[in-house]
Amino acid sequence: MVDVQVTNISKSYGQERQNAVDQVSFSVSKGELFGLIGPDGCGKTSLFRILTTLLLPDSGTASVNGFDIVKDFREIRRRVGYMPGKFSLYPDLTVEENLHFFATLFDTTIKANYDLIKDIYVQIAPFKDRRAGKLSGGMKQKLALCCALIHRPTVLFLDEPTTGVDTVSRKEFWEMLKLLKGEGITILVSTPYMDEATLCERIALIQKGTIMSIDTPDQIIHQFPKKIYAVMARNMGALLADLRSIQHISSCNAFGQYHHITFQDEDVRTPRKLIEELEYRGHVDMEITLIDPTIEDCFINLMDRHGN
Amino acid sequence: MNQFLLFVRKEFYHVFRDPKTLLLLFGMPIAQIILFGFALTNEIKNSTIVIADYANDIASHQIIEKLAASNNFEIQNQNLSHVEIEGAFKKGDIKLAIVFPANFNNDLLHTNNAQVQIIADASDPNTANTLTNYASTIIKDYQRELTGNIMAPLQINTNVRMIYNPELKGVFNFVPGVMALVLLLVCVLMTSVSIVREKESGTMEVLLVSPFNPILVIISKAVPYFFLSIINLTVILVLSTTLMGMPINGSIGLLYFESSLLILCALSLGLLISNSTDSQQAAMLISLMGMLLPVMMFTGFMFPLENMPTGLQLFANIVPSKWYYIAVKSIMIKGLGLSEIWRETLILAGMTAVLLTISNRKFKIRLS
Numbered sequence: 034m035v036d037v038q039v040t041n042i043s044k045s046y047g048q049e050r051q052n053a054v055d056q057v058s059f060s061v062s063k064g065e066l067f068g069l070i071g072p073d074g075c076g077k078t079s080l081f082r083i084l085t086t087l088l089l090p091d092s093g094t095a096s097v098n099g100f101d102i103v104k105d106f107r108e109i110r111r112r113v114g115y116m117p118g119k120f121s122l123y124p125d126l127t128v129e130e131n132l133h134f135f136a137t138l139f140d141t142t143i144k145a146n147y148d149l150i151k152d153i154y155v156q157i158a159p160f161k162d163r164r165a166g167k168l169s170g171g172m173k174q175k176l177a178l179c180c181a182l183i184h185r186p187t188v189l190f191l192d193e194p195t196t197g198v199d200t201v202s203r204k205e206f207w208e209m210l211k212l213l214k215g216e217g218i219t220i221l222v223s224t225p226y227m228d229e230a231t232l233c234e235r236i237a238l239i240q241k242g243t244i245m246s247i248d249t250p251d252q253i254i255h256q257f258p259k260k261i262y263a264v265m266a267r268n269m270g271a272l273l274a275d276l277r278s279i280q281h282i283s284s285c286n287a288f289g290q291y292h293h294i295t296f297q298d299e300d301v302r303t304p305r306k307l308i309e310e311l312e313y314r315g316h317v318d319m320e321i322t323l324i325d326p327t328i329e330d331c332f333i334n335l336m337d338r339h340g341n
Numbered sequence: 342m343n344q345f346l347l348f349v350r351k352e353f354y355h356v357f358r359d360p361k362t363l364l365l366l367f368g369m370p371i372a373q374i375i376l377f378g379f380a381l382t383n384e385i386k387n388s389t390i391v392i393a394d395y396a397n398d399i400a401s402h403q404i405i406e407k408l409a410a411s412n413n414f415e416i417q418n419q420n421l422s423h424v425e426i427e428g429a430f431k432k433g434d435i436k437l438a439i440v441f442p443a444n445f446n447n448d449l450l451h452t453n454n455a456q457v458q459i460i461a462d463a464s465d466p467n468t469a470n471t472l473t474n475y476a477s478t479i480i481k482d483y484q485r486e487l488t489g490n491i492m493a494p495l496q497i498n499t500n501v502r503m504i505y506n507p508e509l510k511g512v513f514n515f516v517p518g519v520m521a522l523v524l525l526l527v528c529v530l531m532t533s534v535s536i537v538r539e540k541e542s543g544t545m546e547v548l549l550v551s552p553f554n555p556i557l558v559i560i561s562k563a564v565p566y567f568f569l570s571i572i573n574l575t576v577i578l579v580l581s582t583t584l585m586g587m588p589i590n591g592s593i594g595l596l597y598f599e600s601s602l603l604i605l606c607a608l609s610l611g612l613l614i615s616n617s618t619d620s621q622q623a624a625m626l627i628s629l630m631g632m633l634l635p636v637m638m639f640t641g642f643m644f645p646l647e648n649m650p651t652g653l654q655l656f657a658n659i660v661p662s663k664w665y666y667i668a669v670k671s672i673m674i675k676g677l678g679l680s681e682i683w684r685e686t687l688i689l690a691g692m693t694a695v696l697l698t699i700s701n702r703k704f705k706i707r708l709s
Contacts (some may be wrong), residue, residue, distance in 0.1 A: 085550045087708045106706075111552040121543035125358045126351065137347045138551050180547075 036188055036219040037061040037084065042093035044079050053079040055242040056093070061221060061235075066214050068233030069223040070328065076242040077223035078118055081192045084221070085115045098187055111139075114186030118193040118223075120173050124166025128157055128176055131165050132183060139184030149216060150179045153209050171202025178209065182218075189213065191222040195229065207232045227329035238332050245335040250328060257326040257334065259283070262304060263291035266316040275314055279307070286333055293330055344553060348561035355535065356565055366531065370523040370573050374580050377515040385471050388436040389417045391429050396445030400455075404483050408439070413475045430462055437461050437472045449487075516581040517669040518642025521662035523577065524570055524600060525607045525636055530628040531566045532611030537624040540615075546708065555706055563608040570604045571597070590676030596669065599682075602689045603665040609696035610661075616703045640666045664688045 037060060044054040054076045061067040069077050082088040084097060086106035094101065100108040122131045132154075136143050147154070157175050160168065165176060174194055181189060191210075195203040207229065210220055222233065230236045230250050237247045246253055266272040273292055276285040283297045296303050304321050311319055326334075356362050390408070394401050409416050417435060426438045440458040442448075449455035459476050461469035536559065539545040548558055574597070581587040589596065611628065618624050637643050639657035646657050657663050668685040671677040679686065 082546075082708060087546060087549060089707060107552070110550050113550065115547065115550040117543050117546050119543040121547045123351070123355070123544060124542075126354060130351075130354070134347060134351055135547075135551075137344050138548070138553050140344065140552065 034063045035060045036063045036065075037067075037095075037097050037221065039080075039084070039095045040093055042080070042083060042090045042095055044076075044083060044088065044090050052242045054083065054090070057239075057242070057244055058093075059237055059244065059247050061219060063219055064214065064217050066210060066220045066222070066232075066234045068230055068236040069221065069239055070225075070227060070230045070236050070332070071223075071239035072225055075239045077239060078192055079242075081115075081190050081221070081223060085113060085190055086110060112187050114181035114184065114189040116177050116181040116189075116191045116194060118196060120177060122165045122173070122177055122180060125164060127162050127164055128168070129161040131176060132179055135180040136183045141184050143183065146183055146185045149185055149213075150182050152212055153182075154179050156205075170198050171205070174198055174202065174206060175209075178206075182213070186218065188219045188221065191220065193223055193225065195224060195226065203229070227327065227332060230328040236328070238328075238335060240332075240336050240339060243339070245339055246331070253328065253331050254326055257331050259295040260299065261324055261326045261330055262294050263288070263320075263322050263324045264294055264307075265291050265318075265320040266311065267318040268316065272311070272316060275311065275316070279310065282307075284334070284337065286330075288327075288329070293324075293326075345557055345561055348558065349564045352535070352562055352565040356569065362531070366527060366569055367573065367576070369527065370519075370577055371580065373519050373523055374516070374577050375584075377519045385468055385475075386412055387415045388413060388468075388472055389415050389434055390437040390439065390472075391418045391421050391426065391435050392416060393421045393423050393426060393438065393440045394419060395443040396441040398444075398446035400446035400449055400483075401441040404441075404457075404480060407479050407483060408476070411475065411479060413472070426460060430460075435462070436468060437476060439476060513587065513674055514642050516577070516585065516587045517666050517673060518640055520574065520577055520600070520669060521603065521640050521642075521665045522636050524574065524603050524665075525662050526628070526632055527573065528566055528570055528604050528607030529611040529614065529632050530625065532563060532608050533614040533618075533624040533628050534621055535562055535566075536612065536615035537618060537621050540619055541621055549706065549708075555704060556701065559612055559704065563612070566608060567601075567604055571601070574600050587673065589673050591672035591678065595679055596672050599665060599668045599672065599686065599689070602686065602693065603661060606661045606689055606693040606696065609693055609700055612700040613696055613703070616700055616705065635660050636662045639663055642666060659692075661689060661692050
């Protein structure tokens with residue numbers, strides 16, 4: 034069963050009518066954890082606002098829970114949970130008051146749905162009398178998630194829930210999403226962090242308002258058209274410059290400790306030849322390994338292809 | 342209903358947990374009533390004057406005594422010569438000089454035509470005017486006492502009686518004006534800022550994606566400010582009756598009813614402002630600048646509306662505080678009832694209805 038259906042949605046802003054969302058189509062099945070992956074300003078937030086009935090699309094249609102986002106917006110608002118990218122609770126109310134407020138807003142009680150948020154709420158329960166504005170970033174996100182879940186939504190929209198949150202809290206947050214998936218809640222989550230993509234069941238890679246690819250993370254990685262190598266040497270800065278100057282290397286990007294490269298036409302001897310050439314240019318302590326591409330490699334690859 | 346009450350409670354939390362809001366809400370009215378009541382009156386008290394008394398006889402002495410007894414004047418020097426007067430003015434510490442010529446009493450009794458010269462510092466024309474009026478009144482008073490027994494031929498006595506406010510107290514004018522100003526400003530500012538704050542902080546986004554009727558969000562915001570304004574009004578009334586001797590001759594219930602109407606009108610105006618702006622600063626600026634000046638100018642308590650050009654007089658009709666001011670003055674000072682101020686009441690109610698309808702129409706159920 035399809036919970037979210039998006040067909041050719043477009044939305045543009047401002048005088049230049051630049052498309053924030055351009056002819057986007059996808060669908061999300063019930064109980065699926067679906068990720069929208071893309072950099073800042075690629076249209077994720079606009080898309081979320083359209084699906085949560087906060088914005089009207091310029092063209093195209095979409096439905097959530099089988100309800101049309103324009104016609105049946107009241108029905109959708111009753112059913113979905115939405116957590117905006119910006120912290121959107123009342124900083125001058127305490128943790129408990131916030132939760133109570135949102136429960137009552139949806140005409141329910143904390144008690145009625147406590148089992149759903151229990152695993153999350155116990156982590157912030159020790160601070161229940163603290164004002165929400167005084168919580169740490171990770172705590173704020175947990176509270177916001179509790180508030181978005183308190184009415185047991187059928188579809189949960191999380192707009193960049195892990196932006197500005199420390200690594201440990203990010204990890205915990207994704208653990209929680211997995212638990213929620215077990216409850217049968219359909220989750221749409223957006224993130225600019227490529228490493229989080231593999232935690233979703235299916236992902237859409239978005240750039241400049243258009244979807245470049247939709248598939249499971251494994252499939253997207255599998256579809257990477259070339260072999261990819263990680264190269265390392267003592268002087269990484271000079272190495273990057275040299276790699277980029279070499280003709281038969283088709284792409285070269287810095288990835289933390291390594292540079293990831295692909296070759297234009299490659300055979301078994303190509304990596305060996307590269308090492309020789311680099312040695313000739315004076316690099317030492319070199320290392321070159323064949324690796325599995327990451328989502329980020331795929332994203333950059335797709336982006337280059339779309340750009341041209 | 343449960344939801345609505347919770348919403349109202351949440352709004353009260355917002356107010357009581359923010360010291361700045363509290364200060365603005367209760368500090369501003371108290372400061373204003375005290376400022377306008379005590380400091381900024383158009384009565385002139387204790388002006389220093391000098392006297393050049395060349396007569397030095399019984400009549401001049403009696404008039405000087407009367408001048409000294411009045412609390413409008415404080416005599417700095419009685420024995421100046423007329424050449425020293427200009428010097429005293431130039432030093433700037435006196436406002437008025439009175440010169441009695443020699444043989445003042447003789448002239449008065451025998452020729453029936455004595456002259457007194459009053460010299461005023463007209464660099465501030467209003468003060469000069471008022472002070473010369475005060476002085477002439479005192480001198481005429483003395484003359485009347487003298488001629489009281491003797492029947493002068495064909496004398497017309499104008500007998501002026503100031504009703505409702507016999508002492509011509511400025512406070513009577515200012516208190517209703519300040520009430521209008523405070524209620525209107527505080528309510529417009531508070532509602533517009535508190536709604537825009539929800540937009541700015543993003544909580545409006547979350548509120549919209551809920552089954553709660555957005556109109557109720559707005560109404561629940563108005564409820565606390567309505568109550569707080571009523572408390573405010575009570576504080577102003579208590580202060581002005583106890584400290585300034587302001588009477589409430591009419592019905593207190595009617596006074597609160599008219600005030601409630603103005604508060605509702607202000608709340609809907611605040612709502613309208615919040616609909617058309619997205620930042621707290623803009624809301625605050627529009628509320629303050631857009632309200633303060635028109636309310637000060639066109640309510641009638643600072644500048645008489647009758648003296649304004651027709652265009653401005655017409656404009657004053659759309660300023661709600663003008664009608665409230667008329668109604669409140671009628672109730673508090675003249676002690677009139679609803680039957681005499683139904684017109685003002687109806688206009689205020691009409692304005693509220695129109696503003697509410699417009700802001701309800703303009704209310705956005707989506708983000709843009």
